Amino acid sequence: STIKTAFGTKGSNRKRYRKLRPQAADPIAQVEQLLLNRGRGTVRQDCMEDIEEAWSELHAKLLAADTKYETNPAKAFKMLFKLVEPARTLLVQANQAYELAEQQELDRIGHEADFRQSLNTARGLLQSILDAGGDKPEPISTNLDNAEDLLRQFTESDAYDQAKEVLDGIVSNSLTSLAKYMTRAASLNEQIARTVSQENVQQATQLYDTVKTAVAQSQVDQAKQALKAFQEGLRTLQDDTALETMRQERTRELQRMSQLDPRDVYKRYHLKIEDIRRYPRDYASPTVKQHQTAVRQADKKFLAAVKLLEEAERDLKKVDEDSETGTLFARMDVESALLDANKALDVLKKALEDAGKPMAEHDGAVRKYYAALKKLNPRITFARALPQQAGGVDTAWKAERIAFDNALAAVKTEVDPPKRDYARGLPLLTTLETKINELSTARTNALNADVNTATDATHGSAQKSKALVDQLMQTPGLIREMQPQQQLKLLKSLREQLCFCKDCDQGFDATAFKNNNNRCPNKEADGVTDCNSVNVEIPAVCSNIDCLKPGIHSTGSPCPDCGNDDWWLLNYIRESFTYNDSSGIEVTKASPTRDLFVARAKMFTEMKLTPEFEQHDQQKRRETTLALRQDPMFEEAQENWSDWVDNNNTAKIEAFFNQAIKLQCRILGHNQQGLTREVPEGSGTIVDFPDVPVKVRLDTPNPPKPGLYGYCEPGFPTFIAINTTCRQFGDFKEQVDTIVHENAHAFQGMLVKKLKAEAPFDNNDKQTLLNDPNLGVQAQLFLENSESYVQNDTLQNTLQELELSHKAYRHEPFEEHSWTTGGTISKSLLVPPQIESFESRRTMRSKMWMVKEVTREADCTITLTERHGIYVDEWEGEMAGDKTLSLENIKKGGIIRSKRVKILDVLNEKQLQVDLDTSTYDPVVKLKFDDQNPKSPVINQGTDDTKVAGESMRLILDERIRDL
Numbered sequence: 001s002t003i004k005t006a007f008g009t010k011g012s013n014r015k016r017y018r019k020l021r022p023q024a025a026d027p028i029a030q031v032e033q034l035l036l037n038r039g040r041g042t043v044r045q046d047c048m049e050d051i052e053e054a055w056s057e058l059h060a061k062l063l064a065a066d067t068k069y070e071t072n073p074a075k076a077f078k079m080l081f082k083l084v085e086p087a088r089t090l091l092v093q094a095n096q097a098y099e100l101a102e103q104q105e106l107d108r109i110g111h112e113a114d115f116r117q118s119l120n121t122a123r124g125l126l127q128s129i130l131d132a133g134g135d136k137p138e139p140i141s142t143n144l145d146n147a148e149d150l151l152r153q154f155t156e157s158d159a160y161d162q163a164k165e166v167l168d169g170i171v172s173n174s175l176t177s178l179a180k181y182m183t184r185a186a187s188l189n190e191q192i193a194r195t196v197s198q199e200n201v202q203q204a205t206q207l208y209d210t211v212k213t214a215v216a217q218s219q220v221d222q223a224k225q226a227l228k229a230f231q232e233g234l235r236t237l238q239d240d241t242a243l244e245t246m247r248q249e250r251t252r253e254l255q256r257m258s259q260l261d262p263r264d265v266y267k268r269y270h271l272k273i274e275d276i277r278r279y280p281r282d283y284a285s286p287t288v289k290q291h292q293t294a295v296r297q298a299d300k301k302f303l304a305a306v307k308l309l310e311e312a313e314r315d316l317k318k319v320d321e322d323s324e325t326g327t328l329f330a331r332m333d334v335e336s337a338l339l340d341a342n343k344a345l346d347v348l349k350k351a352l353e354d355a356g357k358p359m360a361e362h363d364g365a366v367r368k369y370y371a372a373l374k375k376l377n378p379r380i381t382f383a384r385a386l387p388q389q390a391g392g393v394d395t396a397w398k399a400e401r402i403a404f405d406n407a408l409a410a411v412k413t414e415v416d417p418p419k420r421d422y423a424r425g426l427p428l429l430t431t432l433e434t435k436i437n438e439l440s441t442a443r444t445n446a447l448n449a450d451v452n453t454a455t456d457a458t459h460g461s462a463q464k465s466k467a468l469v470d471q472l473m474q475t476p477g478l479i480r481e482m483q484p485q486q487q488l489k490l491l492k493s494l495r496e497q498l499c500f501c502k503d504c505d506q507g508f509d510a511t512a513f514k515n516n517n518n519r520c521p522n523k524e525a526d527g528v529t530d531c532n533s534v535n536v537e538i539p540a541v542c543s544n545i546d547c548l549k550p551g552i553h554s555t556g557s558p559c560p561d562c563g564n565d566d567w568w569l570l571n572y573i574r575e576s577f578t579y580n581d582s583s584g585i586e587v588t589k590a591s592p593t594r595d596l597f598v599a600r601a602k603m604f605t606e607m608k609l610t611p612e613f614e615q616h617d618q619q620k621r622r623e624t625t626l627a628l629r630q631d632p633m634f635e636e637a638q639e640n641w642s643d644w645v646d647n648n649n650t651a652k653i654e655a656f657f658n659q660a661i662k663l664q665c666r667i668l669g670h671n672q673q674g675l676t677r678e679v680p681e682g683s684g685t686i687v688d689f690p691d692v693p694v695k696v697r698l699d700t701p702n703p704p705k706p707g708l709y710g711y712c713e714p715g716f717p718t719f720i721a722i723n724t725t726c727r728q729f730g731d732f733k734e735q736v737d738t739i740v741h742e743n744a745h746a747f748q749g750m751l752v753k754k755l756k757a758e759a760p761f762d763n764n765d766k767q768t769l770l771n772d773p774n775l776g777v778q779a780q781l782f783l784e785n786s787e788s789y790v791q792n793d794t795l796q797n798t799l800q801e802l803e804l805s806h807k808a809y810r811h812e813p814f815e816e817h818s819w820t821t822g823g824t825i826s827k828s829l830l831v832p833p834q835i836e837s838f839e840s841r842r843t844m845r846s847k848m849w850m851v852k853e854v855t856r857e858a859d860c861t862i863t864l865t866e867r868h869g870i871y872v873d874e875w876e877g878e879m880a881g882d883k884t885l886s887l888e889n890i891k892k893g894g895i896i897r898s899k900r901v902k903i904l905d906v907l908n909e910k911q912l913q914v915d916l917d918t919s920t921y922d923p924v925v926k927l928k929f930d931d932q933n934p935k936s937p938v939i940n941q942g943t944d945d946t947k948v949a950g951e952s953m954r955l956i957l958d959e960r961i962r963d964l
Contacts (some may be wrong), residue, residue: 718746
């Protein structure tokens with residue numbers, strides 16, 4: 001019978017299925033993420049096709065199992081069981097294929113970068129020939145023009161090698177020499193006018209033209225001989241006095257310009273050059289592109305000048321020391337090349353200076369624009385979903401929709417190519433938001449008639465409200481955009497208007513229905529004739545506790561299962577109800593109002609705090625943060641928390657919690673004094689609440705509950721229980737978050753008590769609250785939430801329902817308020833500003849954490865040197881798991897690598913679990929040092945196979961455009 005109990009019911013099989021599902025679903029989801037990552041970074045879109053095919057098959061089987069789960073969970077479990085091992089195997093294969101594809105693409109990118117570098121160098125050399133007064137050497141010039149086409153033809157890394165080899169041959173064997181000879185000839189040609197007599201100018205010019213001709217014809221040897229002849233001929237034709245004067249001038253200029261080697265100076269600018277050159281052109285304005293081109297051209301010319309300088313330096317070393325003339329000319333060539341390199345560097349520095357401010361302003365506008373757009377995007381989606389016409393007739397919001405379209409078009413005109421003017425586009429988002437607000441108002445005003453019809457006191461019903469909710473859910477964000485009073489009407493209707501006659505279209509009282517022989521007690525429209533219909537909506541079950549079949553059972557129509565002719569009204573809204581049958585066994589059954597509960601949960605997923613309450617509460621959060629920051633007990637607790645926890649100093653811990661509660665309660669206005677409560681009820685023990693109506697108590701459950709932080713007990717006044725067995729009980733930040741979060745629940749409970757006019761409050765308190773412009777409507781929403789609270793796993797018949805339950809829990813009024821309160825206050829108090837990296841290759845500033853260690857395992861754990869300040873539930877407007885980060889400088893195969901990772905879990909304030917399998921990465925080498933003898937060799941003590949080797953490991957959140 002134990003086996004039958006465990007495996008013979010749908011409930012037990014569903015439980016087994018949910019427990020097993022992550023072992024198949026998680027690997028499949030991780031493979032899917034790897035496939036989705038293709039084309040976004042260093043892995044190409046056209047790889048891993050065999051993995052994708054296998055994933056499609058497993059994913060389809062998982063969906064089939066999920067579908068079967070709803071009707072036959074036992075069969076679904078068998079289907080799921082068969083997927084676990086194939087899913088794990090596929091994940092291993094996918095990781096291997098992804099790493100291989102990543103390495104191949106990195107190799108290809110490296111080869112392409114080398115090819116482009118060679119190509120840029122070649123073009124720089126070609127430009128130096130033109131700048132020196134020469135003509136394009138043919139056929140080299142034509143070959144370079146075709147090089148870009150050559151690059152497009154090669155997509156494999158080995159082909160890049162071949163292409164680069166050809167290009168390098170052109171550069172090293174021909175173009176470099178031709179550029180060297182031409183620039184040296186140009187330098188000598190400059191001397192003609194100043195150092196050669198008028199009668200000899202023609203002869204010197206002819207020698208120069210011979211060099212130009214040889215260069216233009218790509219004749220390397222002839223150009224070399226012509227340059228030599230030019231040098232020797234010019235030496236015999238020059239006037240020594242004029243030459244010496246020119247040399248002195250050149251020496252002074254050289255001393256002025258070359259206090260530092262231009263190559264060393266260039267290193268300082270290299271990162272800035274890369275940032276500008278690599279700024280994504282898809283998001284660059286015409287002005288930015290102009291600056292990119294200017295910097296790219298200046299950089300190319302400088303690198304070409306450096307290559308010629310290095311060539312001149314090599315030639316100087318080769319000159320015979322006994323050859324005074326040869327040494328003289330070689331030195332002059334080096335000086336001339338050095339001057340050219342410094343001039344090119346000055347041009348590059350000027351291009352960087354000109355680009356700096358406009359590019360920084362553009363990049364700042366880009367980041368601000370996309371950050372603002374990201375927040376506005378859900379509302380843009382909502383607005384786009386509203387049609388101008390419905391059924392061929394203009395909608396009531398057509399004019400506002402047209403205004404929205406025009407505002408959106410105005411934004412796109414500025415930010416879309418070719419303008420990409422984000423500085424102008426950013427303020428237009430404010431205009432766009434205004435138009436969305438106007439459209440939202442028009443749309444929700446048009447809902448009034450539908451809401452009033454569904455919730456009317458006479459003709460409204462819970463089922464009509466449910467049908468309206470289902471209809472509204474088809475427009476993304478419409479329920480979230482509704483006016484709070486509209487939301488409140490629907491929520492109340494779903495809970496209260498449970499009994500309704502479909503024939504006379506009126507609600508009725510269940511007792512009157514029963515007294516009328518289970519027929520509608522309403523009068524017909526004439527007000528005289530009784531309705532007496534049995535065509536009614538009423539949440540009822542058979543009164544036999546061993547049956548409880550839904551339906552209205554009477555003498556005329558007894559229960560078909562047990563023959564009972566009586567029924568019970570379930571006049572509450574719940575997902576299920578639990579009772580003890582005649583044998584005393586506890587049984588849980590779905591409630592007849594379950595569909596209405598689900599409809600309320602759907603609404604909860606879209607709930608937000610009312611604007612008036614949010615503004616009011618924001619000020620209260622600021623005041624609470626300031627009060628805690630200035631409180632001496634807070635400072636003492638922050639400094640000593642670890643010691644208090646380690647030494648079980650419950651007196652200090654409770655004192656701090658109660659002090660935090662007092663400060664927050666008084667700021668919230670939750671400051672009723674002199675209250676008492678019998679704890680536990682019926683015990684006769686009276687607890688005093690002299691100052692505020694909330695106290696803390698430390699709870700140590702057995703067995704421990706490491707995942708439970710704490711909870712606010714029902715009742716008023718009340719206690720907040722803090723779980724001392726929580727895995728993060730020693731984390732001061734998390735405990736501050738918990739206490740202010742739970743005290744927000746206590747405040748909500750107080751508002752609900754006022755609305756119910758329950759002791760110690762009366763009807764005057766109720767009316768005062770209802771008339772409060774900041775609290776009144778939100779308090780009513782809290783009251784509605786208290787009537788059907790949704791837990792994380794309240795709904796679980798289907799996986800879609802479980803997801804609905806998660807989302808409803810997070811955004812229902814109680815939790816929306818408490819999560820906002822706890823997270824905002826604790827973060828403001830205790831999360832330090834995050835480090836920002838301005839490293840090259842990152843077009844946007846990034847958040848960076850230094851990594852202490854990384855474990856070697858699947859789904860590795862990263863330990864940071866400082867607190868990360870990351871929240872699982874909401875971090876910068878998103879779930880932490882939605883963020884993509886980079887783990888940098890970890891070793892595999894002796895090579896430093898960087899990996900993109902996603903957060904799976906926040907383990908504590910310094911540890912994160914991510915979706916990276918590091919089990920095959922290099923282990924840490926354990927080294928031993930002799931502290932007494934610093935000169936002694938380091939002793940290798942083997943490896944620590946539990947940790948990953950690395951150098952200055954970092955975790956970085958890239959705030960790139962595509963991420964925004």
